[in-house]
Amino acid sequence: MTTISIEVNGTEHELDVAPRLLLADLLRDRLGLTGTKIGCAMGACGACTVLLDGAPVRACLMFAVQASGRTVRTVEDLAEENGELHPLQRALREHHGLQCGYCTPGMLMAIVPLLASAQPLEPDAVREAISGNLCRCTGYDTIVDAVVEASRP
Amino acid sequence: MNEWPLYAQQRWAGKRVQRLEDPGMLTGAISYVTDVQLPRMLELAFVSSPAPHARITSIDVDAARSVPGVRAVLGPGDLAHVHPTMDFVDLEGALKTPRVTLPGDRVRYVGEPVAAVVADDRYAAEDGADAVIVALEPLDDEPIHDGIPDGRHFRQAAAHGDVDAAFARAAHVVRRRLAVQRVVTSPLETCGIVADYDAATSCCGWPRSCSRPRTKTSSWSTARSASAAPRRGGFRSRRSPGRPTSPRTSAPSSATPR
Numbered sequence: 001m002t003t004i005s006i007e008v009n010g011t012e013h014e015l016d017v018a019p020r021l022l023l024a025d026l027l028r029d030r031l032g033l034t035g036t037k038i039g040c041a042m043g044a045c046g047a048c049t050v051l052l053d054g055a056p057v058r059a060c061l062m063f064a065v066q067a068s069g070r071t072v073r074t075v076e077d078l079a080e081e082n083g084e085l086h087p088l089q090r091a092l093r094e095h096h097g098l099q100c101g102y103c104t105p106g107m108l109m110a111i112v113p114l115l116a117s118a119q120p121l122e123p124d125a126v127r128e129a130i131s132g133n134l135c136r137c138t139g140y141d142t143i144v145d146a147v148v149e150a151s152r153p
Numbered sequence: 154m155n156e157w158p159l160y161a162q163q164r165w166a167g168k169r170v171q172r173l174e175d176p177g178m179l180t181g182a183i184s185y186v187t188d189v190q191l192p193r194m195l196e197l198a199f200v201s202s203p204a205p206h207a208r209i210t211s212i213d214v215d216a217a218r219s220v221p222g223v224r225a226v227l228g229p230g231d232l233a234h235v236h237p238t239m240d241f242v243d244l245e246g247a248l249k250t251p252r253v254t255l256p257g258d259r260v261r262y263v264g265e266p267v268a269a270v271v272a273d274d275r276y277a278a279e280d281g282a283d284a285v286i287v288a289l290e291p292l293d294d295e296p297i298h299d300g301i302p303d304g305r306h307f308r309q310a311a312a313h314g315d316v317d318a319a320f321a322r323a324a325h326v327v328r329r330r331l332a333v334q335r336v337v338t339s340p341l342e343t344c345g346i347v348a349d350y351d352a353a354t355s356c357c358g359w360p361r362s363c364s365r366p367r368t369k370t371s372s373w374s375t376a377r378s379a380s381a382a383p384r385r386g387g388f389r390s391r392r393s394p395g396r397p398t399s400p401r402t403s404a405p406s407s408a409t410p411r
Contacts, residue, residue, distance in 0.1 A: 018276075025275070034181065034188040035180065035181015039342070047341060076180065076181045079179075079180045083176075089176075093172075101174070101178030101183065135341065136341040
């Protein structure tokens with residue numbers, strides 16, 4: 001066991017973890033943040049994408065110990081405490097950008113950093129940004145439409 | 154008089170309706186199968202065939218049983234009492250190719266489970282599965298199912314009326330060659346089941362109750378086990394109790410006291 005300190009969604013945690021425990025399993029099984037999904041468990045599908053110090057990473061390809069001393073943000077942190085959805089979450093809902101919802105948390109966390117620039121995004125830039133996130137049911141068009149709209153003031 | 158109500162007069166048809174499940178999916182609050190946690194829950198990992206068609210010459214589970222955290226290792230002999238599931242699509246005239254829960258004689262597709270490991274957590278379960286040693290002898294040139302030499306499961310031809318005469322009379326004849334793709338339902342959420350065997354009722358239904366038996370031969374897979382569908386996330390309705398995944402999970406649940 002190794003002791004790590006990690007900040008997740010604004011809360012500091014000090015935890016004893018096995019060296020081989022994946023960051024995704026730490027979030028899901030130890031902290032109960034099951035919004036982060038595991039699809040392929042080999043870095044191909046992007047469903048487990050979270051923000052590490054603000055940048056998207058695959059939580060299924062990182063050990064929890066590698067995130068020690070760093071800040072993690074998950075899908076549970078996007079909406080306001082009163083339940084009001086993040087603009088990107090609202091846009092996905094408006095454009096039917098989700099169906100089964102399994103890829104959605106990873107999509108959201110891959111896209112949120114893009115919106116920080118406050119610049120309107122072109123569809124091609126959005127497609128490039130989510131090129132590492134697989135959707136198997138909704139289709140990408142409505143997701144791209146939603147992101148383009150959310151990027152506009 | 155047409156008794157069907159006009160769609161425009163119905164409450165929802167033709168209207169823009171927001172889905173009730175979206176907020177939960179967008180915030181990570183909704184549960185999928187993988188998010189279900191029950192008291193005393195264990196993890197199940199399968200040892201899967203790497204070969205498309207092979208004879209199983211031996212399965213050695215001794216090393217797996219001593220892996221820390223492993224509660225049970227089940228081979229074909231341990232689940233011999235479980236009825237095979239029958240063909241998922243019940244077509245009249247189709248050859249029946251029963252799917253055994255854990256086949257002891259041979260494997261017929263890549264990924265077919267040959268042993269099951271039950272353990273305290275996912276890591277121990279997969280360690281245990283890695284420790285099972287299976288010896289396979291390839292059967293590359295033999296038919297997958299005995300008695301079906303060409304591998305053809307079902308073929309149907311239908312004829313309606315005098316086709317040649319109809320074309321001969323037609324004002325226009327259009328020739329097209331059509332190719333239809335093979336559709337595989339393969340959502341991003343992988344197949345998963347939570348089974349919780351209740352000895353008092355012989356049921357495994359969580360949260361779904363026991364479902365109606367489909368065929369006489371699938372009594373275990375439907376009446377005595379049921380897959381736990383996700384509460385609201387995912388494609389819950391498409392997980393059929395007629396698939397072999399269900400008894401493969403439910404039977405080990407009943408075989409592992411905890």
